[in-house]
Amino acid sequence: xxxxxxxxxxxxxxxxxxxxxxxxxxxxxxxxxxxxxxxxxxxxxxxxxxxxxxxxxxxxxxxxxxxxxxxxxxxxxxxxxxxxxxxxxxxxxxxxxxxxxxxxxxxxxxxxxxxxxxxxxxxxxxxxxxxxxxxxxxxxxxxxx
Amino acid sequence: xxxxxxxxxxxxxxxxxxxxxxxxxxxxxxxxxxxxxxxxxxxxxxxxxxxxxxxxxxxxxxxxxxxxxxxxxxxxxxxxxxxxxxxxxxxxxxxxxxxxxxxxxxxxxxxxxxxxxxxxxxxxxxxxxxxxxxxxxxxxxxxxxxxxxxxxxxxxxxxxxxxxxxxxxxxxxxxxxxxxxxxxxxxxxxxxxxxxxxxxxxxxxxxxxxxxxxxxxxxxxxxxxxxxxxxxxxxxxxxxxxxxxxxxxxxxxxxxxxxxxxxxxxxxxxxxxxxxxxxxxxxxxxxxxxxxxxxxxxxxxxxxxxxxxxxxxxxxxxxxxxxxxxxxxxxxx
Numbered sequence: 001x002x003x004x005x006x007x008x009x010x011x012x013x014x015x016x017x018x019x020x021x022x023x024x025x026x027x028x029x030x031x032x033x034x035x036x037x038x039x040x041x042x043x044x045x046x047x048x049x050x051x052x053x054x055x056x057x058x059x060x061x062x063x064x065x066x067x068x069x070x071x072x073x074x075x076x077x078x079x080x081x082x083x084x085x086x087x088x089x090x091x092x093x094x095x096x097x098x099x100x101x102x103x104x105x106x107x108x109x110x111x112x113x114x115x116x117x118x119x120x121x122x123x124x125x126x127x128x129x130x131x132x133x134x135x136x137x138x139x140x141x142x143x144x145x
Numbered sequence: 146x147x148x149x150x151x152x153x154x155x156x157x158x159x160x161x162x163x164x165x166x167x168x169x170x171x172x173x174x175x176x177x178x179x180x181x182x183x184x185x186x187x188x189x190x191x192x193x194x195x196x197x198x199x200x201x202x203x204x205x206x207x208x209x210x211x212x213x214x215x216x217x218x219x220x221x222x223x224x225x226x227x228x229x230x231x232x233x234x235x236x237x238x239x240x241x242x243x244x245x246x247x248x249x250x251x252x253x254x255x256x257x258x259x260x261x262x263x264x265x266x267x268x269x270x271x272x273x274x275x276x277x278x279x280x281x282x283x284x285x286x287x288x289x290x291x292x293x294x295x296x297x298x299x300x301x302x303x304x305x306x307x308x309x310x311x312x313x314x315x316x317x318x319x320x321x322x323x324x325x326x327x328x329x330x331x332x333x334x335x336x337x338x339x340x341x342x343x344x345x346x347x348x349x350x351x352x353x354x355x356x357x358x359x360x361x362x363x364x365x366x367x368x369x370x371x372x373x374x375x376x377x378x379x380x381x382x383x384x385x386x387x388x389x390x391x392x393x394x395x396x397x398x399x400x401x402x403x404x405x406x407x408x409x410x411x412x413x414x415x416x417x418x419x420x421x422x423x424x425x426x427x428x429x430x431x432x433x434x435x436x437x438x439x440x441x442x443x444x445x446x447x448x449x450x451x452x453x454x455x456x457x458x459x460x461x462x463x464x465x466x467x468x469x470x471x472x473x474x475x476x477x478x
Contacts, residue, residue, distance in 0.1 A: 002297055003192040003209075005188045005189070005190055006191055007188055008177075008181045008186035008189065009181070018233040018245075019231065019244050020244070021156075021157035021231060021244040021246060030230070032228055033246065034226065034229070035159075035226075035229050035248065036222075036225070036226050036227070037225045038223075038225075039224075040225050041248065056163035057160035057162050057163070057245065057247050058160060058161050058163065059158060059159070059160050059236060059237075060159045060160055060248070061159050062156055062158055062159060063156065063157050063246060064156040065155050070155075085159065103173050103178065104255070105173045106168050106171075106228055107168065107256075108167060108169070125173065125178070125181060131224070133224065
């Protein structure tokens, strides 16, 4: 196998098409983040009616950072200890935001290389991940608010 | 839903995108992070052992910087790991798209990087055809490959490959690479030393590589080979106009080469015979400085009067595989 080049920065950054709704600490230039779930998302890929600029997305649930306050000082990280993922109306997973011991480089094949040779690139470096390591627990409608 | 989204940054819809992308997650050690944040990040290379090499070592893949090697290991993730991206999303029943976090790729494994200090010496030795005498370059040239091509197929950084290359006195002639046998090295050194004495080139003080070139131009062995010998034992960092042989290094290296050559037929030889041959191989001025300790760890003594190459070193350097191939090739002609 010939050696495969790995570029440490992307040829071009994908433009962010949407404001990043995550807490600022989890923002990256490209808007990429990492989410870890115990279990698998079985997505029903039925397309949602909409304009063609919006990729086909299937809703999973809602991600909530109950302790996060956007106006609090940046060094206040207590909010990282609790994240909820609500799935459907009656299930909730509890997780947290963790700093990665070793950051992840998100790597993909570089597009448009000379004569299609295989080249890779690090598109982003991610320092944190949102982890849900426990099983979902049942919740009532009232708790959603 | 509407009421919830008024609280900025506190909550967001999570979706999964139907067209999943192919991403890999690579754990980044500090050394690689430093390169990423450097003003001009270098291009790294993912290399693996040449599939054509007959090495029995399990294939492994490495990520290489200019002079460092990391072994790449694929690790299965116990949880599902998703790469997400901020994306506009129109939830059922709402008119305006809102921001969501959408899973755009799932990664069933991550890649770990482990710094590797393994020298590519053994692998390089196996990939290079052996050069035993002047005719080899002519007779065996169809199978030899260029240095660049060989380095591309060794899972080690170019810096480490280059050091191993120098250590083996490997050389490239017209885009083809060779690793000289101990006997070839011994003979070339003899020729070089004789020529230097005849032309009064002071190898033990300061000499010019260009001058040595002129002297050796008419020899049968390639000039690149002589050059690899000189660079192997010269003081590093000097210009090629003012080279000096590194005395302790030259004594040690010639001791090892001489012992390998003398033990090619008989694995054990008389110590006195070896010491005499070792002294003879050196410039006259250094003869008296030969001490067996200079090759400590390289030899073994079955009894006080005999000497042999230590077994694990013999296994590494004798390279029976390449030798057999060499024989077969010659026999076929």
